[in-house]
Amino acid sequence: MIEVLTSGVALGVHVPGLLLSDRLRERNTPVRVTVLERLLPPAKLATTTAMKVAFHRDFRVALTGQRIATNPVEAVPGDRLDELFADWSIWRPHRFVVFSGYWLPVVARYIDQHRQPAHVVVCHVDSVASPSFKDSTAYPGERVWLADAERVSTPATIPVSRTPQLPWADRDRTLLLHGGGWGMGTYRDHLGALVAAGYTLDVIAHERADATVDDPAVRYHLIDPDWQPWTDDGYPPLGRLRPGIPTDFVRGAGHHPSFDLTRVAMAVVSKPGGGTLLDSLWSATPLVLLEPFGDHERRNGDLWRRLGFGIAFDEWRDQGYPSEALARAHNALRGAARRVPDLTEQLTSGL
Known part of the structure; x- marks a missing residue:
């Protein structure tokens, strides 16, 4: 069983997570997708939605907002994490595929508290570590890169569609x-x-x-x-x-x-x-x-x-x-x- 962990504030990582889950289901592999923002209280989600509109309307606002962004996990109520961990204890995923670095401390806490054996795969969609992965090296996991700026390559990929490319x-x-x-x-x-x-x-x-x-x-x-x-x-x-x-x-x-x-x-x-x-x-x-x-x-x-x-x-x-x-x-x-x-x-x- 595989748990795919994404964030809805970055569709460039959320959609690849959805794609991966579809490709896994095609192989009859049990998989779920969990979005980080589903753990947030309504007031925080309302702020996120307002930011989305503001960033779309003015790119200068978006560039400024990126520099002062905070970890959304800090706003997650403790009881929501308890509910999530209880659900994982039942679901018992053997692999976590992490598309947003903000998930890493959550997964590490779950594995430590519940002593559940699980393999963590850190999937970088960008060619260098994006902001959510700023502190990711502090957490264990297998690193996978879909694009690699240092090696000038695409080391791994997620198929978007099996339809042949149009000439x-x-x-x-x-x-x-x-x-x-x-x-x-x-x-x-x-x-x-x-x-x-x-x-x-x-x-x-x-x-x-x-x-x-x-x-x-x-x-x-x-x-x-x-x-x-x-x-x-x-x-x-x-x-x-x-x-x-x-x-x-x-x-x-x-x-x-x-x-x-x-x-x-x-x-x-x-x-x-x-x-x-x-x-x-x-x-x-x-x-x-x-x-x-x-x-x-x-x-x-x-x-x-x-x-x-x-x-x-x-x-x-x-x-x-x-x-x-x-x-x-x-x-x-x-x-x-x-x-x-x-x-x-x-x-x-x-x-």
Whole structure:
């Protein structure tokens, strides 16, 4: 039995946790996903939700907020941890897969208090330790990296989809623009220039007010504003946003629905979050790299450029937004995912 531990404030690690659980279920392995924020009191969750809106609306606020972020475990009531530990004592997971470093002291306390033998796998989605893993070396566990900035490699991976990668010749002149799970970054600043360069744009929206450009070449796709990972076990529902027409939200089956937009695009224009790297790898869709959210995303972007999988937005803009540069990155990505060891196989070997 495997317990996958994620955090809903970082969909770039929560969604890979959901993907891993789906791949494990396909192998008939018992698995659960537990989201850290489900332990928090309502007042703290309300603050988190307000931060999500503020960070989406102003990237400068997000960058400042990242520097002063605190460990959410400090706000978890003791009785909620007692309930969780009692549940684990019944469930008796033999492996914990930790996607957020904030979980590590919780798991260590449980193992120590309950004397339960369990193997801890620390899964880094980013290419260097992200902020939640700042103090992770104090806790035992097997380290797994989905991307590694130091070794310039992708040492392990989680399959996003088994659907074959779409050949370059079959892709329309379309770009996907997004800002990760919270819609952060500068991606909305470049719509006019990219349309003028002859591209059709799919843009991920987080509020209906995000649809600011009235142009048939710009298509908005809204993540259900009422969806929260700490109240819903599935992937973020996504629906086409059209003026005057109710949005029909679609849930992903086996993967997040935004991946279906990623796999048909010529490129994704986004900040380089860890989950975005994973989508790029499995779709063979290159990244056009915008301003990162913190040093770990800066290192992610550097890695993707060094591997030939992406290009900095400013460099691409200065070249005149050529599709040929994207084609070269696509060719470097093509088939690369299936040459990387599958974390699912590693976790299920010997079971």
